[in-house]
Every structure is written in structure tokens, then in C-alpha cells.
Amino acid sequence: MKVYAKIAAIGAMVLGLAACSSGPKEILIGGVGPVTGAAATFGVSTKNAYEMAIAEWNAKGGVLGKQIKLDFADDKGDPTEGATVYTKLIQQDKVVAIVGTVMSKVSLAGAPICQAAGIPMISPTSTNPKVTQVGDYIFRACFIDPFQGTVGAQFSYNTLNAKKAGVLFDNGNDYDKGLAEYFQAEYTKLGGTVVDYEGYSTGATDFKAQLTKIVAQKPDVLYSPNYYQDDALIAKQARELGFKGPIVGGDGWDSPDLVKIGGSAVENCYFTNHYSKDDTRPIVQDFVKKYQAKYGEVPDALAALGYDAMNIMLDAIKRAGKTDGASIRDALKATDLAVVSGQVKFDANRDPIKSAVVIAIQNGQQVYKTTVNP
Amino acid sequence: MGSIFNIQQVINGLQLGSIYALIALGYTMVYGIVRLINFAHGDFYMLGAYAAYAAFYVFNSFLGKGSPLAFLALVVAMLAGGAIASLTNLLAYKPLRYKPKLSSLVTAIGVSMFLEYFFSAFPFIGPSPRGFPEILPKVIFRGFGAEISNYVIIDLVVAAILMSGLTFLIQKTSLGRAMRAVSQDKDAAKLMGIDVERIITWTFAIGGAFAGAAGLLAGLTYPRIDPYMGIIPGLKAFIAAVLGGIGNVPGAMLGAYILGLAETFANAYNSMVGDGIAFALLIIVLLVRPTGILGEKIADKI
Numbered sequence: 001m002k003v004y005a006k007i008a009a010i011g012a013m014v015l016g017l018a019a020c021s022s023g024p025k026e027i028l029i030g031g032v033g034p035v036t037g038a039a040a041t042f043g044v045s046t047k048n049a050y051e052m053a054i055a056e057w058n059a060k061g062g063v064l065g066k067q068i069k070l071d072f073a074d075d076k077g078d079p080t081e082g083a084t085v086y087t088k089l090i091q092q093d094k095v096v097a098i099v100g101t102v103m104s105k106v107s108l109a110g111a112p113i114c115q116a117a118g119i120p121m122i123s124p125t126s127t128n129p130k131v132t133q134v135g136d137y138i139f140r141a142c143f144i145d146p147f148q149g150t151v152g153a154q155f156s157y158n159t160l161n162a163k164k165a166g167v168l169f170d171n172g173n174d175y176d177k178g179l180a181e182y183f184q185a186e187y188t189k190l191g192g193t194v195v196d197y198e199g200y201s202t203g204a205t206d207f208k209a210q211l212t213k214i215v216a217q218k219p220d221v222l223y224s225p226n227y228y229q230d231d232a233l234i235a236k237q238a239r240e241l242g243f244k245g246p247i248v249g250g251d252g253w254d255s256p257d258l259v260k261i262g263g264s265a266v267e268n269c270y271f272t273n274h275y276s277k278d279d280t281r282p283i284v285q286d287f288v289k290k291y292q293a294k295y296g297e298v299p300d301a302l303a304a305l306g307y308d309a310m311n312i313m314l315d316a317i318k319r320a321g322k323t324d325g326a327s328i329r330d331a332l333k334a335t336d337l338a339v340v341s342g343q344v345k346f347d348a349n350r351d352p353i354k355s356a357v358v359i360a361i362q363n364g365q366q367v368y369k370t371t372v373n374p
Numbered sequence: 375m376g377s378i379f380n381i382q383q384v385i386n387g388l389q390l391g392s393i394y395a396l397i398a399l400g401y402t403m404v405y406g407i408v409r410l411i412n413f414a415h416g417d418f419y420m421l422g423a424y425a426a427y428a429a430f431y432v433f434n435s436f437l438g439k440g441s442p443l444a445f446l447a448l449v450v451a452m453l454a455g456g457a458i459a460s461l462t463n464l465l466a467y468k469p470l471r472y473k474p475k476l477s478s479l480v481t482a483i484g485v486s487m488f489l490e491y492f493f494s495a496f497p498f499i500g501p502s503p504r505g506f507p508e509i510l511p512k513v514i515f516r517g518f519g520a521e522i523s524n525y526v527i528i529d530l531v532v533a534a535i536l537m538s539g540l541t542f543l544i545q546k547t548s549l550g551r552a553m554r555a556v557s558q559d560k561d562a563a564k565l566m567g568i569d570v571e572r573i574i575t576w577t578f579a580i581g582g583a584f585a586g587a588a589g590l591l592a593g594l595t596y597p598r599i600d601p602y603m604g605i606i607p608g609l610k611a612f613i614a615a616v617l618g619g620i621g622n623v624p625g626a627m628l629g630a631y632i633l634g635l636a637e638t639f640a641n642a643y644n645s646m647v648g649d650g651i652a653f654a655l656l657i658i659v660l661l662v663r664p665t666g667i668l669g670e671k672i673a674d675k676i
Contacts, residue, residue: 171646198645203606205596208386209641213378229503233598240514241382242521261505261598 032100049306149182171199232262391634400581416608422586425454455586619669
């Protein structure tokens with residue numbers, strides 16, 4: 001009997017605590033990310049960033065006169081687990097909004113639950129276009145993949161002053177294909193000419209047939225929106241075939257192995273990304289300094305976007321003046337906020353319209369080049 | 375059209391064909407002798423590349439980058455490929471030699487997966503791609519409207535030397551004569567006093583060594599290696615061997631160069647369909663000549 005009494009007492013305490021946390025003095029925000037499992041490093045950066053953003057708001061007096069409390073749940077990078085934790089946060093913990101989660105496939109499991117319950121959700125990093133198509137309560141803080149094609153075209157045409165472009169992409173991969181298509185559309189719209197538009201099959205290592213054809217058209221720039229393993233080989237083979245111009249890509253290039261494989265061939269190359277720690281805007285430098293002081297490492301893009309997502313959500317609650325789902329949703333739609341990854345507004349699909357950074361490769365190092373505003 | 379059919383593209387195709395040829399030879403030799411399609415053959419190529427990579431890091435400090443180191447890496451890659459191939463034969467295929475053919479075939483697929491996953495579990499190999507070092511400084515020659523790097527020349531010359539060596543071995547030496555005898559009739563060869571198992575082991579070793587050499591050349595030419603790098607070239611080399619007539623050594627070489635050129639021209643002509651055109655060609659060739667270009671008519675053995 002004693003044991004049962006103890007359990008009952010502990011149970012009562014836990015319930016009491018839970019009741020306290022959702023009490024009138026605090027606003028409870030759900031946070032989701034994969035802190036265990038294959039994507040654990042992504043989840044840890046994201047969780048750190050959520051906590052940091054909330055601590056900053058609380059230090060300034062919270063939102064609507066109340067302190068913010070993070071109710072964090074681990075989705076383990078698994079859609080089934082994700083659906084469970086989203087349901088738990090909404091039904092059991094009664095969060096007012098959810099910031100999360102990292103992976104698109106898990107966000108796709110959580111989004112319908114938020115939409116059905118009328119709880120606003122913002123994913124920091126899910127790039128799959130389908131995520132926000134779930135409904136009008138679902139937002140995201142990152143741009144969708146193909147948008148980088150648009151930015152790549154603007155950078156190539158305006159900054160690099162390249163009037164003729166060749167494109168080479170993995171024909172069996174939606175990411176590469178989406179970027180290539182958006183690049184071509186924007187580049188042509190700007191007045192440039194895509195002299196050659198070539199694909200290759202996934203897993204290929206020999207790109208010389210396509211590159212010979214591209215180089216023969218004498219393009220000013222080569223757009224290669226693939227993953228770094230392929231881009232490094234493409235750069236090598238393009239240089240071997242006599243191409244000396246710049247090569248531009250997307251965030252698939254962002255790996256230290258790019259330079260290890262590509263060597264000197266990836267010099268004079270650029271790629272678009274969500275954020276750069278070397279961006280000179282004060283908000284970025286401030287964020288990098290504070291994050292480094294708190295967690296002892298340079299924040300990656302996941303940390304930056306996690307931080308941005310939380311700030312966008314809290315800013316919306318502040319402007320809404322209330323914590324009901326519909327008010328927060330309407331305030332989110334009207335967002336116009338400067339965050340680490342740029343100035344954010346939402347389009348009709350609740351995808352952000354914001355700037356992207358361009359990173360150059362110089363002497364084997366990634367160097368911040370410029371910020372492109374669409 | 376100038377950018378599709380030109381000297382540069384012919385060179386691209388021959389370079390690709392050289393690598394396919396070195397792999398295809400092992401497929402065809404093993405098939406010729408034991409009637410086994412050794413699906414693990416592409417992985418011998420992968421191991422050759424890793425062996426060369428390891429050799430580079432071990433001997434780089436003594437020898438420095440340059441031709442002696444490249445030659446040493448080639449020897450190491452060939453030894454590693456040959457050793458792992460003959461070991462595979464002894465451990466996995468020999469016990470199944472006189473069992474139903476399907477058992478050996480499934481074993482071959484198993485060995486292939488084992489090698490890929492086992493080696494990707496080692497921390498010094500790992501599942502993610504690695505950059506292959508530039509063992510020789512790259513020099514690019516311009517002429518005849520083409521850009522030719524010394525790597526292209528190395529690929530073509532090494533493949534030519536190895537293939538001439540193999541032809542000599544098969545035609546002129548007693549080992550070659552024994553190999554031909556075993557491929558024609560194993561039982562008769564045994565009655566003539568040939569140690570059939572020894573010949574089979576040699577065949578695997580030579581085939582594996584050629585795959586290892588191809589691994590080194592691929593590492594130099596496409597400097598990215600990973601434990602799964604053998605799958606697609608292995609498959610294509612197998613197709614090249616069938617195209618030329620499996621079991622036929624000159625056929626494998628011919629098939630490989632035809633496939634390399636076809637792939638290059640197909641990708642240059644329309645890269646969205648690309649390999650599709652090359653494989654459509656393969657299907658057409660096989661419809662016309664089911665035994666491959668140089669394959670002999672298979673008489674039904676009852």
C-alpha cells in the first residue's frame with residue numbers, strides 16, 4: 001500500500017506541476033526536433049536555438065506580460081514518433097503554438113495534427129513544398145529548395161555579370177531538378193541565355209560527355225545545383241575540359257568534403273545558402289557571438305533557422321495580443337521581421353520570401369560573398 | 375552537331391571504355407571458366423581503389439608524388455584485387471562448385487553486399503565518399519580541337535598494356551593454354567592432368583587484379599571513392615561483357631569500348647535520356663545477336 005501511496009503522491013505532484021506550467025503566468029510553446037536518432041546533430045542545434053531565443057524574450061519581460069515556457073519533445077527523426085509527440089503537445093500539454101520540426105517527412109506527419117486542432121505551426125527547416133500545403137496554420141522559416149535556383153540566377157546574371165549559362169544537374173533527383181528549372185526560368189527572365197541544359201543519371205562519375213558539349217557553347221557561368229560529391233567531380237572535369245569561368249550551386253555544396261574532393265577545381269565557385277556566420281549584418285554577428293558563448297560552437301544553419309522560427313512565432317504572438325490559434329495565425333501571415341537568415345515575409349503559400357546568402361570558395365575556405373534579396 | 379560528334383567526345387568515350395574493359399575482362403574470364411556471373415566483381419574494383427588510396431598514404435612520405443608512387447599504387451591495387459578475388463573464390467564459390475548454379479549466383483550477390491557493408495563499417499573506410507589524391511600532377515595538352523590530360527593517356531595506355539599482356543598470357547603461355555582447356559571442357563581438362571581448381575583460382579586472381587587496376591584508374595580519373603562505387607561500373611562492365619559475348623575475352627574489350635562510346639555519344643546527344651539510349655542500343659544488338667557481338671553459338675549440351 002505504501003508504494004501505491006507514494007506513486008499517487010508523485011502523480012499528484014506531476015499533475016500539479018503540469019497544471020502550474022499551463023497556468024495564467026506562462027505561455028507554453030511546443031518545440032519539436034530530433035535530438036536522438038540519425039539526425040540528432042540537427043535536433044540538438046535546433047533545440048539549443050529554441051532555448052536561446054526564449055531565454056532572450058524572457059529576459060526582456062516575456063510576451064504579453066507573461067514568461068514563455070518551452071515544452072520540448074523529441075521526434076527521433078521518425079514520422080510515427082512525430083505524430084505521437086505533436087498529439088501529446090496539443091492534447092495533453094495544451095501548447096498555444098508549435099515550433100518544429102526539422103525533417104520534412106516528420107513535419108508532414110505533424111502538420112495535419114496542428115491544422116486539425118487549429119494550432120499554428122512553423123517548421124524551421126523542412127524544405128519540402130508539401131509541408132505548408134497542408135493548411136493555413138502551417139508556416140516555415142526556411143525558403144523552399146527551388147527558390148535557390150532563382151537566387152542563383154540573379155547572382156549569376158547581376159553580380160557575376162554572366163550573360164550565357166550552362167546547366168548540369170542530376171536528372172533523377174527532385175532537389176537538383178527543382179533548382180535547375182527555377183534557375184533556367186529566372187535567368188531567361190533576366191535576359192540571360194541558357195546555352196545548354198544537360199542532365200545526368202544518379203550515381204554517374206563521368207560527366208565529360210555533357211561537359212564537353214556545354215564548354216563548346218562557351219558559357220560565362222556553369223550552374224551545377226547538385227550534392228557536393230557530384231559537384232566536386234563536375235568542377236574537376238569541367239576545368240580539365242578547359243572551362244575557367246565561375247561555377248554556381250545550391251546548399252548541397254555545403255560540406256567540408258567539397259574542397260577535399262574538388263581541390264583547386266572548386267576555386268572561383270559560389271553557392272547559395274540559408275545563412276552564413278560571416279554575414280556582416282549586426283543581428284547575425286550578435287547571434288553568432290551569443291550562441292558561441294552559450295554552447296561553445298559556431299552555430300550552423302539549423303541553429304540559425306531554429307532561432308529564427310522561434311522568434312517569428314513569438315513576434316506573431318506579441319502582435320496578435322492573444323494566444324488563440326486563429327489570432328496567432330493571422331499575425332504570422334502579416335509577419336515582416338528581420339531575423340538572422342534575412343528579412344522575412346510570407347507569401348500566399350506561407351513560405352517565406354527572404355534573402356539568401358552567397359558563399360564563395362577561396363583558397364579552400366568558405367567565404368561570405370554577398371546577400372541576395374529576391 | 376559539332377559539340378556532339380567530335381574528337382573530344384571520342385576521347386571521352388575511349389577513356390570510359392578503358393575502365394569498363396578492365397572490369398569486363400574479369401566477368402568474362404570467370405564466366406568462361408566456371409559459368410558463374412560473379413556479381414561481387416564490381417566490389418573488387420572498389421577494393422582496388424581503396425588499396426591504392428591506402429598505398430598512397432603509406433608511401434607518400436617516402437616516395438613523394440610522382441610516377442614511382444603511381445606505379446606502386448597500381449601494383450598494390452592489382453595485388454589487393456587479385457587477393458580478394460581468389461579468397462572469395464576459395465571461401466564462397468569453391469564449396470558450391472558442383473551444386474546448382476543458382477546457389478553460386480545468389481552467393482555472389484551476397485558476397486557483393488557483404489563487401490560493401492562490411493567495408494563501409496570500418497572507420498578508416500566509412501560510408502561517406504572520400505577524395506582520391508592526385509598522385510601525379512595533372513598536365514593538360516591541347517591539340518586536334520581537344521583537351522587531353524595526362525590522366526586520359528594513362529587510362530588508355532595502362533588498359534592497352536594490361537590487355538595485351540592478358541592476350542599474350544592466354545594465347546602463348548601454358549597457364550593460358552590450361553585456362554582455354556578448362557573453359558572448353560572441365561572434365562577433359564582434368565583427365566589431361568590439369569589441376570582445374572588451380573586454374574580457376576588463377577583466373578579469379580587475374581580478373582580481380584584487372585578490376586583492382588581499374589579501381590586505381592577510376593580513383594585518379596574520377597577522384598571520389600566510396601564503398602558503393604563498384605555497383606554501377608560493375609553492372610555496366612557486365613553489360614559490356616554480355617554485349618561483346620560473355621566468355622569471350624576480345625569480345626569483352628570490344629563490348630566495353632562500344633558501351634563507353636555509346637554512353638558518351640548518347641549523353642552528348644540527349645543527356646535527359648542519356649544512358650537510356652545506350653541501353654536501348656544494347657537491347658537491339660542482343661535481339662540481333664543473342665550471344666553478343668563476338669559470342670559463339672551456344673550448342674545445347676545434353
